[in-house]
Amino acid sequence: MSTLGTFLRERRESLRAEDRRYSVRQVAERVGVQPSYLSKVERGEVAPPSEDTLVRLARELAVEPDLLLAMAGKVSRDLLEVIRRRPLLFAELIRELKDLPDHAVLRVVREVRDGDW
Amino acid sequence: MSTLGTFLRERRESLRAEDRRYSVRQVAERVGVQPSYLSKVERGEVAPPSEDTLVRLARELAVEPDLLLAMAGKVSRDLLEVIRRRPLLFAELIRELKDLPDHAVLRVVREVRDGDW
DNA sequence: GCATTCGTGTACCAGTTAGTATACAGTACA
DNA sequence: TGTACTGTATACTAACTGGTACACGAATGC
Numbered sequence: 001m002s003t004l005g006t007f008l009r010e011r012r013e014s015l016r017a018e019d020r021r022y023s024v025r026q027v028a029e030r031v032g033v034q035p036s037y038l039s040k041v042e043r044g045e046v047a048p049p050s051e052d053t054l055v056r057l058a059r060e061l062a063v064e065p066d067l068l069l070a071m072a073g074k075v076s077r078d079l080l081e082v083i084r085r086r087p088l089l090f091a092e093l094i095r096e097l098k099d100l101p102d103h104a105v106l107r108v109v110r111e112v113r114d115g116d117w
Numbered sequence: 118m119s120t121l122g123t124f125l126r127e128r129r130e131s132l133r134a135e136d137r138r139y140s141v142r143q144v145a146e147r148v149g150v151q152p153s154y155l156s157k158v159e160r161g162e163v164a165p166p167s168e169d170t171l172v173r174l175a176r177e178l179a180v181e182p183d184l185l186l187a188m189a190g191k192v193s194r195d196l197l198e199v200i201r202r203r204p205l206l207f208a209e210l211i212r213e214l215k216d217l218p219d220h221a222v223l224r225v226v227r228e229v230r231d232g233d234w
Numbered sequence: 235g236c237a238t239t240c241g242t243g244t245a246c247c248a249g250t251t252a253g254t255a256t257a258c259a260g261t262a263c264a
Numbered sequence: 265t266g267t268a269c270t271g272t273a274t275a276c277t278a279a280c281t282g283g284t285a286c287a288c289g290a291a292t293g294c
Contacts, residue, residue: 024271034254039272050252070204079200079208080192082215087187089222090211091196096229097210098199105206112213112225141241151284156242167282 002044004071009042011061031056048072119161121188126159128178148173165189 016022028038033053040046048054054072058065069076083090097105133139145155150170157163165171171189175182186193200207214222 023269025269033252035270036255036272036274037253043272045272046253047251053252064205066204066208070201073201075192075197075200075204076208079211082211083192083196084187084190086219086222087183087192088181089219089226090214091183091193093214093222093226093229094196094199094207096226097207100229102203102206105203105210108225108229109206109210109213112210112217140239142239150282151286152240153242153244153285154283160242162242163283164281170282 004048004068005042005044007068007071008057008061011063012042015061027057027060031060048074051077121165121185122159122161124185124188125174125178128180129159132178144174144177148177165191168194 012022012024012027024039024042025035028035031038031053033049037046037049041049049057049072051069051074054068054074055065058068066076083094097108129139129141129144141156141159142152145152148155148170150166154163154166158166166174166189168186168191171185171191172182175185183193200211214225
């Protein structure tokens with residue numbers, strides 16, 4: 001079930017094809033973890049890293065942090081904080097949007113962004 | 118900083134004023150934890166209980182689970198799951214709504230509910 | 235006035251999280 | 265040919281999570 005692992009490995013190897021500084025060892029060092037640990041993460045041999053480590057990894061590999069976090073079964077702290085501040089309001093909204101198709105949710109996003117609320 | 122604790126205690130004592138079955142001991146038993154533990158939770162002497170325990174507590178005390186979870190610094194699993202399924206979409210939406218006033222968010226909620234999406 | 239119920243203090247704990255540290259065999263390359 | 269880098273196997277762990285178990289003295293109820 002380690003989509004995260006294979007995704008990370010593929011992403012890193014794809015970067016490595018054009019820049020040999022993207023080895024397990026070097027990426028691990030820049031991210032601030034042991035190479036053996038990154039190796040295990042990529043092979044799904046351990047539980048997903050912490051949010052902080054995932055975000056540093058996302059930066060290093062130039063991918064969306066929210067995407068990586070989602071693959072790790074997590075949600076960014078700052079989003080949680082928004083919900084936590086007004087739990088009833090946001091809980092209702094999110095449950096309402098739960099089953100709507102992407103394009104409908106996107107329409108809401110645009111509307112909010114463009115509208116003068 | 119234990120808003121959760123004092124909230125729980127006040128809520129329970131308020132119920133107890135009209136029904137003496139809402140003692141620490143009896144509530145704890147119905148919720149499925151040790152009375153000493155519930156006591157410590159109410160006095161903020163320990164970290165907030167798990168999501169499952171909080172939800173059972175919310176049912177027992179007839180309060181909104183989402184509210185209790187928020188006070189405990191948590192967000193309901195089912196909401197996390199919604200975000201996790203479409204992380205980029207929902208991350209954008211939530212960050213867009215972050216600073217809007219309640220009434221504006223509520224307007225979005227109603228619009229989604231009433232509209233034929 | 236005695237048993238019951240009350241809230242709480244103290245001691246303990248198994249499982250999980252998020253990794254580290256080191257060693258080792260294969261490969262590249264000069 | 266050797267040295268430098270590659271990925272990985274193995275062993276370990278400190279801190280945190282989410283509680284339990286039991287005993288105690290104070291208050292309550294009849």
